[in-house]
Amino acid sequence: MPSKQQLESLENEVKAVLKARAEAEHPNIYPVTDGVIDEAQFLSSSPKMLWILKEPWEKGGVGDWSLTKQLIPELIAKNKICGHKSYGPMAYVTFSVFNKFVSYSVMKETCDASKVGESLKNIAYINVSKFPGKSRSKPSQIAAYYERNKAILLKQISVVNPDVVIGGSTLTLFLGDLQLAANKFKPVGALKFCVANKRLYIDAYHPSRREYQMKTADYVDEIVSVIKSHSPVLPPPKS
DSSP: OOOHHHHHHHHHHHHHHHHHHHHHHOTTOOOEEOEESOHHHHHHOSSOEEEEESOOBOSSOOOOEEIIIIIHHHHHHTTOSTTSTTHHHHHHHHHHHTTTTOOHHHHHHHSOHHHHHHGGGGOEEEESOOSOBOSOOOHHHHHHHHHHHHHHHHHHHHHHOOSEEEEESOGGGGTTTTTOOGGGOEEETTEEEEEETTEEEEEEOOTTTOTTTOOHHHHHHHHHHHHHHTGGGSOOOOO
16 A cells, blocks of 8 residues: 555656656646545545546646646535536446445435545546647547656556556556456446456546446446445455
């Protein structure tokens, strides 16, 4: 398990590397940092969950802000997580895992939305691209960002050391570097998963896209069902 100091040092290191890159290669465009949202809550949570999405989106495309230390905490404070097209499904998955794997329909009907949103404080979240996107992500661009940021991304995974990794249309990029074989992934509904070195990898659609008009309920419940079914190989959930 990483320490709070290790997590904070990682974030500072990544920020410094990206800032130097921006100054050299991206005039007037700055990085959007990511990582652990709340170190104390992440370290006390079990299992430890990491989401890997594509890129931060910003209308102006300028950057110089943090997803995990600014945007998400602000949305949590304003109780706007559950209505967010990306962070809402992520929050419902997280809340369910830490609350006896309750179904999406039950959460929607009976659970306090603010509590569901606050559950994101238990996770880590990184993007393949570390600079702001302005439009729909293209697979070729995301693949290029992966090659550019590979060292940073792999170090983030290594230091965070999650029990569960959920890729939102991104996990295939990591297979070779994480020594994962595509044919070892088993399908469950619209996702695939595998267990390697006591870590559960879930290859899911991006939470904001859910190709083929996949319902949020199905998206959330499928991911939760896989995590629940593998609870014997994962650390037990903490409420």
